[in-house]
Structures are given as C-alpha cells and as structure tokens.
Amino acid sequence: MVVAYVLVPVMAQAELTVIYDSGHTQPIAPFLEVFEADDVSVQQSPVPIKPLLGAADPEAWLPIQSPGLTPGPVQVRSHDRPFARPFFLIGSDAQSQQWLQEHRDRLKAIGAVGMLVQADTLDDLHTIADLADGLSILPASASDIAKALGISHYPVLISAHGIEQ
Numbered sequence: 001m002v003v004a005y006v007l008v009p010v011m012a013q014a015e016l017t018v019i020y021d022s023g024h025t026q027p028i029a030p031f032l033e034v035f036e037a038d039d040v041s042v043q044q045s046p047v048p049i050k051p052l053l054g055a056a057d058p059e060a061w062l063p064i065q066s067p068g069l070t071p072g073p074v075q076v077r078s079h080d081r082p083f084a085r086p087f088f089l090i091g092s093d094a095q096s097q098q099w100l101q102e103h104r105d106r107l108k109a110i111g112a113v114g115m116l117v118q119a120d121t122l123d124d125l126h127t128i129a130d131l132a133d134g135l136s137i138l139p140a141s142a143s144d145i146a147k148a149l150g151i152s153h154y155p156v157l158i159s160a161h162g163i164e165q
Contacts, residue, residue: 058125066117066141071095072153074165079149079158086110086159089142089151091118092128099155099165100131107135110159117142117154 071093088107090096100107100114107114114137116128128137146152149163157164 058122061125061139062119062121064116064119064139064141066143066146068143068152069117069146069154070152071155074151074153074156074163076162076164078162081149083158083160086112086157088112088114088157089117089146089154090114090128090137091154092116092120092124093118096155097127097131100128100135103157104131104133104135107157112157112159114138115140115142115145 066089069089069091071091072095086107088103090100096118112135114132114135116125116137116139119125119128119139125139142154145158149158151158151163155165
C-alpha cells in the first residue's frame with residue numbers, strides 16, 4: 001500500500017506525449033472560459049472572439065466537391081458488391097433537392113444513409129439538412145466510391161439490389 005502512495009506523485013508529474021499534431025492545434029482555453037467565469041455579469045470584449053472549431057465547424061467542410069461527379073441521369077443497373085446498408089449520393093443542386101423530397105420517405109423506410117457530395121455554402125448545407133428531415137446525410141467526397149461503381153452522376157441510390165435514381 002505504501003508503494004501506491006509513492007508512485008502516485010511520480011505518475012502525476014509525467015510529461016505528455018504528443019501522438020499526432022496536425023499543425024492546426026488550437027488552445028482549449030476559449031472553450032473552457034464558460035466554465036471558469038465566476039460572475040455571470042463578466043464583461044464581454046467589444047469584439048467577440050470566435051474559437052476555431054476545426055472539423056466541428058461546418059464552414060470548414062466547404063466547399064464539398066467530388067471530382068468526376070455531376071448532376072444528371074443514372075441508368076438503373078445491378079452490381080456485384082454486397083452493401084450492408086443502402087446509401088445515396090446527392091448534391092445541393094435543384095435536381096438533388098427535388099429527388100430528396102420525392103424519395104425521402106422510401107430512403108427512411110429502407111434505412112439509407114446519404115452522402116452530400118457537392119455543396120458550396122452554408123445555405124446549401126442548411127437546405128439539405130431541412131429537406132433531409134431526419135435522414136442521416138454526411139458531407140463527403142464520393143469520387144472514389146463513384147469510380148469504383150462506375151457512377152458519374154447524382155442523385156443516386158446504391159443498395160444491395162443495384163444502382164438506381
């Protein structure tokens with residue numbers, strides 16, 4: 001038991017080891033200021049400081065691009081890749097928005113997950129989120145997936161049964 005009391009102070013003073021540093025490290029202090037404030041009436045600085053949120057900031061995702069993919073018609077066809085869950089690719093263009101509205105209930109029913117493969121502005125992200133109405137849609141480039149499946153257009157649904165629009 002005495003050994004434990006001796007080792008605890010030694011372990012508490014151990015130096016941190018950096019496993020990965022992207023070069024974009026941000027201090028955590030701006031995020032903790034809310035918890036450190038003793039008085040609710042703490043004076044705000046005249047210029048609000050916006051902490052950099054990295055991947056948690058939707059503006060950091062923009063623009064979302066998928067080279068090789070454009071809006072357009074997709075031929076219905078089968079494929080030989082077993083996908084455990086259906087997924088769909090959409091952009092923020094008018095055709096994708098209309099397609100999402102028309103197919104949203106079916107996409108929810110089959111448990112499809114979406115990938116937003118093209119968006120330029122925060123308004124694009126908000127519009128798609130509103131139209132999704134609870135569907136999971138992740139912002140991501142889908143160039144590799146499209147190339148592997150021989151797809152050049154979206155919106156498109158990829159399921160275990162095939163590729164369709």
